[in-house]
Amino acid sequence: MSEAVDAIETYLARSADERLEQYRAFLRIPSISALSQHAPDVAEAARFLAEAMSASGLENVEVSATEGHPVVYGDWLHAEGAPTVLVYGHYDVQPVDPLDLWVRPPFEPRVEGGCIYARGAADDKGQVHLHLWAARAWLETQGRLPVNVRYVFEGEEESGSVNFDRWLEGNRQRLAADLAVISDSGFFQDNHPAITIGLRGLVYAQIDVSGPSQDLHSGTYGGLVQNPANALAAILAGLRQPDGRVAVAGFYDEVRELSQQERSEFARLVFDDARLAADIGVPELFGEPGFGSLERRGARPTLDVNGLWGGFQGEGSKTIIPAHAHAKVSCRLVPDMDPKRTFQLLRDHVLASAPPGVEVDVWLINDGLWSLTGIDHPATEAAATALEAVFGEPPVYLREGGSIPAAASFGAMLQLPVVLLGFTPPDDHAHSPNEFMRLDNYEGGIRTIVRYWEALGSGLD
Ligand code: BES
Ligand code: ZN
Numbered sequence: 001m002s003e004a005v006d007a008i009e010t011y012l013a014r015s016a017d018e019r020l021e022q023y024r025a026f027l028r029i030p031s032i033s034a035l036s037q038h039a040p041d042v043a044e045a046a047r048f049l050a051e052a053m054s055a056s057g058l059e060n061v062e063v064s065a066t067e068g069h070p071v072v073y074g075d076w077l078h079a080e081g082a083p084t085v086l087v088y089g090h091y092d093v094q095p096v097d098p099l100d101l102w103v104r105p106p107f108e109p110r111v112e113g114g115c116i117y118a119r120g121a122a123d124d125k126g127q128v129h130l131h132l133w134a135a136r137a138w139l140e141t142q143g144r145l146p147v148n149v150r151y152v153f154e155g156e157e158e159s160g161s162v163n164f165d166r167w168l169e170g171n172r173q174r175l176a177a178d179l180a181v182i183s184d185s186g187f188f189q190d191n192h193p194a195i196t197i198g199l200r201g202l203v204y205a206q207i208d209v210s211g212p213s214q215d216l217h218s219g220t221y222g223g224l225v226q227n228p229a230n231a232l233a234a235i236l237a238g239l240r241q242p243d244g245r246v247a248v249a250g251f252y253d254e255v256r257e258l259s260q261q262e263r264s265e266f267a268r269l270v271f272d273d274a275r276l277a278a279d280i281g282v283p284e285l286f287g288e289p290g291f292g293s294l295e296r297r298g299a300r301p302t303l304d305v306n307g308l309w310g311g312f313q314g315e316g317s318k319t320i321i322p323a324h325a326h327a328k329v330s331c332r333l334v335p336d337m338d339p340k341r342t343f344q345l346l347r348d349h350v351l352a353s354a355p356p357g358v359e360v361d362v363w364l365i366n367d368g369l370w371s372l373t374g375i376d377h378p379a380t381e382a383a384a385t386a387l388e389a390v391f392g393e394p395p396v397y398l399r400e401g402g403s404i405p406a407a408a409s410f411g412a413m414l415q416l417p418v419v420l421l422g423f424t425p426p427d428d429h430a431h432s433p434n435e436f437m438r439l440d441n442y443e444g445g446i447r448t449i450v451r452y453w454e455a456l457g458s459g460l461d
Contacts, residue, residue, distance in 0.1 A: 019129075020439075025048070027126075028109065034158060045125075046091065061073070066164070069155030069156050071171075072091065073152055073153075074150075078145075079147050085149050085177060086149075086414075087152070091128055096119050101434070115436040122424035122425070127445065129442075130442055134446045145457075146456070157404065161368060161405040162366055165409050172414070181421055182404060184420070188269070189276075191441070192395070195375070197397050197399060198370070199402060200402065201371075202333060204328070205329050207362050210324045215320040216321045217321075228310060228325040229325040243289050246302070246331070255336070258295065267292065298399030298401060300334060301331060301332055304329070306329065307327065335370055340367070343364050368408065373411075386455060390451065423441045424437060425441060
């Protein structure tokens, strides 16, 4: 260990309580980007983050407006001759329903058994926060960072990063960098450290089926009009085959088939299907035939209904034909699928399968591109070395099922190599009730970044 890292370790041990307090305060702000009534909270989280960045010693900190929620920017650019790292994360979080399944309310952080529970604890406030403390530890103890850093923290990642590309475009001149590091992914089964090399893309759409101008008595009108809820059920049933393959015409046309080598890389990762099924409470796993679970998650596209509503939802019975019915449907995309084309295919398929007697509308809510990188970039190798030094074993390389639209943007728009270096436990309940972060991963994450910057500072090759 270098002298600097030694001093940083001491500093980090001493500051653990203060750090946890600040982490908790960040988690208390309900920055749900998808729900407009939380816009003031998202703004407050941006301000909080900006203040914490300044307190960490970062410079040029700014809450930068977009047409949606702001981007928080800050930098430290005095490591002459050293590479510049663009660090990306997001301070917004997912909605929290169903509330009754939370042991404690989602924005009242609870520490128990070495974990911190709250919405955003893992995805992604905890991982943004650990980056601030890695910088702070360097600056407080050494008065410098070994690399130049530019932090870009988004407030709309969980709602599709709809304004982010435009912000990137408008801020190109202050985003010059040698690589991007994103901590918004996690470890592998049993909490083995991991570096993510693949993410899926996304198309998120809504289907609206409308029938009569208002709800009707189902005795008087049943048999006389099309029922929008029945129609929606028929449409949705037609989107997938019973075996899990997507039935949308043309859906698989652009899918890049896995090579033999890729399949053997997947096969090397030991994954326990039965245990996952037990952990998440299902009788068995289910998905497209012909592929292993990790292949299905990392390299095959899917179509899922994310939400479904219409008609009577209250207690007891109400005999109506509902006026309308709705579904939120999303597809995860893999190389080389094009989100816009996939949406068109989905839309065409839904409209073609709409039964008579109702009107059907299909509209795009958001989309994002997949990304896939190699493992052999020197910046990835340095990340692997830092992970091993802190967590005691080398990382596995994963192709993940989730999406981070910004990851593709950094590659495509800024031509940066992207290293996805995340620390959340594999069962972190992200997007679900009782989301949590392991505090040892969080603390280890800080120490990994500390070492990573040191390694990058001494050269990228
Ligand atoms: N942290 C996730 C992305 C992720 C999930 C990475 C699983 C690795 C494994 C991120 O915050 C996220 O949830 N993204 C959304 C993006 C969408 C709204 C465009 C997702 O994947 O649903
Ligand atoms: Zn998320």
